[in-house]
Amino acid sequence: MADSRFAAGIGLAMLAVVVSALAWAIAALLTVEHGGGLETSYAAALPAGRAADFAAGIGLLAAGGLAATQPRTRRLGVLALLAGLAWFGADWEGAEDAPALLRSLGALVAPLTLVFVFHLALAVPDGRVRSSAGRVAVIGAYLLVAVLTVGRAVFRDPLLDLYCWRNCTDNSFLVHADAGTASALSDGLLWSALAIALGLVAFAWRRLLGATGPGRRPLLPILGPALLVGASEATYAITLLRTPLEDPDRAGFAAIFLARSLSYALLALGLAWSLVRVARTRARLARLATDLGEAPRPGMLRDTLAAALGDPGIGVLYPRGAQDELIDADGRTAESPPPGRAVARIARGDRPVALVLHDPALVSEPELARALGSAARLSVENEALRAEAMAQLHALQTSRARIVETADAARRQLERDLHDGAQQRLLALSYDLRLVRASTADDGDTELVSMLDAAAGETEAALEELRELAHGIYPAILTEAGLGPALQTLADEAPLPVELGDLPPERAAPGVERTAYVVVDEAIDDAAGRGAAWLHVRVRRDAGRFVVTIEDDGAPRSARLVHLLDRVGALGGSLDVRDTSLRAEIPCE
């Protein structure tokens, strides 16, 4: 209750401030119109002057008033309001029909317009000046301008001022007329305005250049116009230092006034635009909470967030295990957060459940964490559990593939050992037997010759069996010449006609070729077992997969070929087993 009454009080106060500000502004403009013959303000002197004057001042007041109602932009709003009020100071100063006190007050506050904008630019985006150098610059600017403008009011007698234009009659604050001091203080004011304006240009320029991509987007609507304000105010100060007598009839002064008005008006527009952005982001976050409350489809959390926040680069990572290794929604290990991304932590108790990597310019971290809080927690946790499950699945798959690879490597090694060892020794033994037989035959010992013939025959039989064994353990041709020749050899030896359709000409990874080979080999045995009269094999490479299609005309299958399923599955492939056909898809990239 107390809170809402307090908030209502603030609201009323703000309303009062805005209404009085508008009154001040409209009164200033109306007074200008009744200025009579002499033109003592640009609003009265130039045809476009009033519109430009109005756009700048009312724009700042309106945008500032709106911004002040939002907590995130309250400080910026107040500064814009103050700048708008000070902007009309010049009109009051030149209003001949207005009371002397108001005209004097107008002259006193007018130089502060630039200082408020300077402060505003340094306080983007949240109303606080972050760097200590910035804070010193802002305080220094306020003090300098305040001292100079008050000093000028104390010493300046308008009647003694050679270059007076807006107000040559009244100064309610005059304490001691001193034309020399007043003139020096006026010059001081111009020099300080120049310094502040140039400082503003430099700051806005550096900040805009330093920010990248999405970070620059929210800064540009305010810092862009602020840069123009600085440039036009600097030109104004330089012109006045060189030509102290201000004259709206001269094109230079008129153009400078229009440029200043326009840049302030743009600043007001920029501030209003930022408000729209903030409101839009808030609406998105609100919708996001609803969307996530309804639990998005598994794996869609990231996409939902990206769409809601308008940030395509958004990332969601989940800490896993004791080391808090980061994984993404598909369970793959992720790099640590890249620089330039803000990290919003979504935690349960002390333990983080998810990290949202987002563009800091679009939404602040606490806001995001809040939006993803209570309502969305369930779906975030679901997503984290899913990511964990996926990570385990990946580990399992890798380990399956490794088991198959290790077994293949072992078979291959065994085949090599047989080829290079036992087979070679048997070959050498045969040669020796042949030599001994030849010399025995020369000696005419027929009994020994026939024994040697038998021994040589046995050796050859052993060699033949060993050769077939080695080929069965691992077909060397597969590694050496590839799947095509290896399948040809299978077809040559098959107990039934095997037709080979298309075969991919290029090689694939050893595991892929070996798996395709095993599938065909087993399919031939299987078809022969079901009494097939023929078998047709096709191997295609299609979109990163080896597709092996096998058809036969045997009796329908009853077995599911589980070991083939295991083998193909180990490489992340799939096997479709039908009555008399078989289709294996093996990823090969």
Next chain:
Amino acid sequence: MRVVVADDVMLTREGIARLLDEAGIDVVAQVEDADGLLREVRLKTPDAAIVDIRMPPTHTDEGLVAAQRIRTDHPATGVLVLSQYVEPSYAMRLLEEHPERVGYLLKQRVFDVAVLVDALRRIGDGETVVDPTIVSRLVGRRRRQDPLGELTAREREVLGLVAEGLSNGAIASRLFVTERTVEAHVKQVLLKLGLTVDPDSHRRVLAVLAYLRSDSP
């Protein structure tokens, strides 16, 4: 006859060299890899090189590659490739570029020194040698519609001997018939199988092998 023997396994190399020696063939060099083989062939220009298909460094098809190099660079030197694999692919690869003065035999085949000497002699005469085991496997391959069924027994025999690389004359003396008869058989076989290759060229071996290897001729 002068021969270079290339095999990375010393036992086999020595065994072959001793068999050749017994048969009165001059082994001018024994080498253990393809580089050594090419060097000795260049230096000694032998009549033939006996090459193991599997040699260092990768132990895959170094012997085949070296054989093709020799046939290209030294047309007068024949090459006999020895292998422990019954692989028609290798034999056909060997014949593809240079169908003459080359041979592909299984290692155990050369136990029989007569076979080895005969192969070297045929290669020296410009013929081709393909291991009978490979040919019989190809001829015996199961087919859905077997066009070989249309051949007579004698024609099948002739087809097999053509695939082994024998010339008409060699086939004639093997079958105890006249060369004219063999010519007639060969023509008839090629006609029945629809092969358009010149019946007298060296290319007929490869054409017949490729035909036997295709699925539905």
